[in-house]
Amino acid sequence: MSDSPSTRNADDLEVPLVDDRSYRYWTLPATSTADVVTTDRPGLRVLLVHDDSVDKGAAAVDVAVGQFQDGDLPGLAHLTEHMLFLGTQRFPQENALDSFLAAHGGHSNAYTDLEHTVYYMDVQAAQLEPALDRFGSCFEAPLLLENCVARELQAVDSEHGKNKQSDFWRYHQLTKTLLGQHNSHVYQQFGTGNLESLQPQGTAVLRQAVHDFYQRYYHTARMTLCVLGNQDLDVLQGWVEKYFGSLPSQPSDTLVEPPVPPLTPVLPQRVHVVPTRETNVLELQWCLREIQSLYRSKPTRILSHLLGHEGPGSLLAVLRERLWVQELYADDSSKTTSAFSIFCVQLELTVLGWEHVNDVVATVYRYIGLLQNEIPAWVADELQTTASTQFRFLSKSSPSDTVSRVAHQMQEFAIAHVLSGPYLVYEHDMAAVQSCLASLHVDNMLVLVASKEYTGQTTATDPWYGTQYATVALEPDALEAWRQARSAATDGSGVDFIGLHLPDRNDMLATDFELKTSPYAVFAKTNTNDSNGDNGNVPPPPRCLLDTDTCRLWYKPDTEFRMPKVNIMCVLRSATAYESVTQSVLASLWSETADELCNVFSYAASMAGLHCNFSNTRNGMELHLSGYHDKAHVLLQRIVDTVRDFRVTPDLFERIQSKLEQQFQEFLVAQPYQHAIYAGDLCLETPKWDIHDRLQCLASLTLNDLQHFGRHILARFQLEMLVHGNVTASEAVQLSDIVLLGWRPQAPLNQIDVRVVQLPAQGSEGTSTVHRFSGWNEDDENSSVCNIYQVGTMDTKMNATLGLLHHLIREPAFGQLRTQEQLGYIVHTQVKTSGDKVKSLLFLIQSDSFDPIHMDQRIEAFLVDFRHKLVQMSEPDFAANVGALCQSFLEKNKNLSEESSRYWHVITNQTYRFYRMSELAAAAQTVTKLDVLRFLDRHVLATSPYRRKLSVQVFGQNHIADLLDKTDVAGDGIVLVESANDFRRSQALFPMQASASIEDWRLDAKDD
């Protein structure tokens, strides 16, 4: 097979330095209707990836078709995407692909873009062949049945319902409409689709349209395939030939489709929008030439790099100093198409910034003027260097992420650049940069300003999202001021541009990439541990280097990935961060402020691939650093010095305070399902501070309070720290010394104990606990239900049983509640952990069509039905599911960050169970079907007196009347929770667990 003249091992494919995969690229010849290989039809372009180390295989197909091809049925490409996996000629059962994948530790997904539709799946490596059989058949001959079309249309409609309140989607559609409306360009069309856009003529016509769309566009000339597995390339190639060899193809001479026309908007334009959130946003969009074909020089990347810079002298730094702007994003790549591209600068304004919005625009133009004058050559060189370093040491991502990205990249880049194309700058082309820069001018601009202040002043409504807006005339004075700011000749706008300048050279670029070796035998890669049994592929866990009342230091040299990178994770343990609502808000303010104070130097570090950020948790304050090891200690020292001095001006405090207020407000209008989860936690966990109380508290806090809090936090804490990566043990100690010597903490006096409410058992009357409330966002039509079946704290065997039950229930729940019943777009199940240790089974649904009581009833009916199916499940099927679950427990880490996160999880919850996953896998092997049935009967089914159930029910706009109906019928088998806070205080709590010993994990001299 490999000798066929059209195949080749992709030796000329540029790969990362650290890449141990092998590749093969070729075009699989098309077959005619008589199954004869034909040369007058373009074949399928295929890239195979062999990777010894993966435990999952994966495949992805990119079809070069998308919303631009919708024609007169907006959303048709998206609906076709939804239809493709619902039964095929060879596998007619509707969920054949997904149930096979679920039983073997895999999943599938897809997305539809303007010009591409990408499908991908993953599965246990050993099951790749049968999975490819099913996956391939979806492209070869999907059934596209009419009754499925009718149901998936509901799913598409609910998906749109979920997006309707999102400002992101609203601005996206509105700006598309405004830019595309001239000449009715296809860019203006509504891409997601809904009932109204897709079903003007009934389901039969729609089914025919889906079928025609598939016939016209789903053929090999438009497709690329990427398959990744741990099998030999020859084996993979054989499977691809077998399962993708008969895909539809079309003769070359019939393939001419009209190209997408260029975008010719009427500009400049200004539009005022009423947002759903309490935010003020300014978005500037410029229409540019097509840039995809210029990927070798990437002319717009340098522009987004400079305009989006956050260091001293940057646009953002100067606008923040004026208190006009919170955040600024420059985006050159997300709106690129084959015919044009859109360059976008988005700014989150303060109230003051909104009042000065014309001055903000002028400042942007002043910076563009600076770039017009000169972009020094070293800036381009620096970008080229950081990009090539990034690609050289690119960490692996999961198999499914890899194939879905690569399949798409095969459509955009020359084959040699399929992997490196998105990263590398192959050549400089300053003329192209200047030409793109020339397009960033006043008369080529769309200005969108969003503010609640425009309520009542709008003149138009977007037909799909209901966005209220008004197109307004641009004042000649403002236009002239912007032009002058850009030309840089005079400061005619009257705005003070002092301080604006190009960035300094980056002093955080890594130059030392040498790998270090650890002298400690305990970190040898072949190490196995008693508790870890015969499972040799679990990497040796971290060891405790220091353990005092102010510092517990965990250290693990990288034994797996051989990258010049390090992850440093710190928690400053202190009750101060969460012991009252005030303290919790101060902790949020402090971590936001610390991040911004450090941004002066940390932004340059992040450009050089070294990232850091603060956050606050119930345990205390956390600081994470990750990236190249070379300058990590320099960055840590700067952070420690800066935070110790904590020089906060009243202006900065005020800006951070309003930034946090915006974040809190944003959560109040988030998706109803997020509120359902949140309210569940509020009922169950203590302490847990209510967002409404936190918001109220925020307004009363002063800079003085924050300074006081900061001194308290740094005065007393225990540092618990993980240093994992390319560092020696003594370097790890030096890193902890930077923190301890810089902040000189005393031991903390106490720590927060998170406790969890034990829900009342429902007893013989079957009384369950229900928490009902009306949706927080009055404009949101969606309702949500979150059912929590609480089990409790548990040993490893029971934990494995719960894991297996969830593994068995996940796909049937989706298949029944989403695909069959179309309850809503979001149907989700998981094993939930409350506090650190209390486990539950969770069901979550969000719907714009059904009320929460109905959703709850359908979940209960599903559970009864599921029990029947489980009883009937054959032993081999059951065993396959156990095997899949074990494999998911034993899934290897794909990169250093994933490995660090696993360690950090058991360090922060102080269980130090580093072998937890392999223990669970061993326990899962012993779980029988009877064990699962007993577990289900006792903890989950309505007939059990021992069941502890909480149903959180959020009533959205479409169902609020139902809630008002139900308020007086409590007692009917339910206990209604009126206030989560009162409920929590009145209930029994699970007992505290003893703290875990770290004795087994000390690194002593004898380990040497």
Ligand SMILES: [Zn+2]
């Ligand atoms: Zn979708």
